Amino acid sequence: MTGISHFQTYSQRENHVTNNTLLMLRHVYRSSSLRLQEALNALLGADVEVGPRFEQQRRGAHSIPDAVIEQAPFHLYVEAKLDSDLRPDQLQKHLRSIAETKPGEGAAFLLGLTRNRADERLVDEVETAAQALGVQFAVTTYAELLATLEEACAGDIQLKEILQDYRSFLAGADLLPDQHRRVVAFLCGTSWRENVATGVYYEPADRNAKWLQAHIIGVYAKKRVSHVGRIRKVAICKLAEATGRGAGLEVVAEELGELDQEDRTAILTAIERGKDHFPGLADEPHRFYLVDRFVETELRKASPGGMMNFRYFDLADYGIDVAPDTPIEAIAQGLKGREFS
Numbered sequence: 194m195t196g197i198s199h200f201q202t203y204s205q206r207e208n209h210v211t212n213n214t215l216l217m218l219r220h221v222y223r224s225s226s227l228r229l230q231e232a233l234n235a236l237l238g239a240d241v242e243v244g245p246r247f248e249q250q251r252r253g254a255h256s257i258p259d260a261v262i263e264q265a266p267f268h269l270y271v272e273a274k275l276d277s278d279l280r281p282d283q284l285q286k287h288l289r290s291i292a293e294t295k296p297g298e299g300a301a302f303l304l305g306l307t308r309n310r311a312d313e314r315l316v317d318e319v320e321t322a323a324q325a326l327g328v329q330f331a332v333t334t335y336a337e338l339l340a341t342l343e344e345a346c347a348g349d350i351q352l353k354e355i356l357q358d359y360r361s362f363l364a365g366a367d368l369l370p371d372q373h374r375r376v377v378a379f380l381c382g383t384s385w386r387e388n389v390a391t392g393v394y395y396e397p398a399d400r401n402a403k404w405l406q407a408h409i410i411g412v413y414a415k416k417r418v419s420h421v422g423r424i425r426k427v428a429i430c431k432l433a434e435a436t437g438r439g440a441g442l443e444v445v446a447e448e449l450g451e452l453d454q455e456d457r458t459a460i461l462t463a464i465e466r467g468k469d470h471f472p473g474l475a476d477e478p479h480r481f482y483l484v485d486r487f488v489e490t491e492l493r494k495a496s497p498g499g500m501m502n503f504r505y506f507d508l509a510d511y512g513i514d515v516a517p518d519t520p521i522e523a524i525a526q527g528l529k530g531r532e533f534s
């Protein structure tokens with residue numbers, strides 16, 4: 194049996210993702226077996242009991258013991274895919290193996306985990322075969338798994354932080370194909386005008402990289418997202434030591450795309466303009482997001498008070514159908530006159 198590891202020992206990308214997914218589920222279980230139970234029930238569409246059951250005075254065939262602690266068994270097998278679709282022949286082989294090797298007690302499940310939604314005909318075909326063998330079959334995507342875990346972990350601050358790292362990992366592995374329709378709205382109070390003018394937003398480099406989860410930036414000020422722009426490049430930079438020609442730009446890491454001279458000039462311009470609001474800006478590494486252009490829109494906060502931190506929006510929640518190449522002007526127009534709470 195091969196266990197899961199906190200330190201990656203796998204060279205294959207698929208095994209790497211599976212290991213981290215199991216680690217995330219183990220974190221949930223260690224926090225609360227009930228949280229894991231709720232998540233698995235949602236994913237599998239079945240009633241799975243996770244953790245021990247406690248009973249008193251249960252009548253047996255010949256006696257009544259004072260207490261019983263027992264754990265109901267279940268068996269969950271996972272077939273994970275990254276870039277390819279689930280294969281019916283492989284799933285059929287898994288089902289036969291499960292049926293032949295699983296212990297007699299407890300329900301058995303086969304879960305297909307994929308980047309994109311599985312073909313409905315394949316699901317129906319495999320479900321029929323699974324039922325004949327006494328196995329339950331279900332399919333979910335990494336995005337659906339993440340959403341389920343987010344709901345299960347909603348009340349646990351520590352778990353939410355771990356889950357945020359897991360989301361970033363999945364996004365970096367290109368397993369969340371919805372980034373193109375997600376907007377991250379940044380607070381841009383004092384620097385709002387400069388952000389819009391330069392097409393650059395910046396934050397300290399030690400914060401989570403937002404481009405892993407959203408490919409569109411929203412500029413928020415005065416209770417509204419006033420502009421949106423599609424991220425085209427992201428880099429961690431700082432000001433280099435001053436030379437005879439003045440301070441230059443030191444590129445610590447290029448996270449998305451490669452900076453050209455025009456990009457470097459835009460970042461230096463944003464730093465220079467931002468110094469009025471943030472003295473010493475970029476003396477330490479900052480992450481700089483460069484957008485194609487900021488286009489005016491009007492997404493207003495309807496509830497009292499302002500936004501306290503950055504926030505993600507899914508354009509699908511506003512009925513806006515977005516493809517990776519949808520013009521940013523169309524997205525800005527779709528958000529005009531809309532509200533959020």
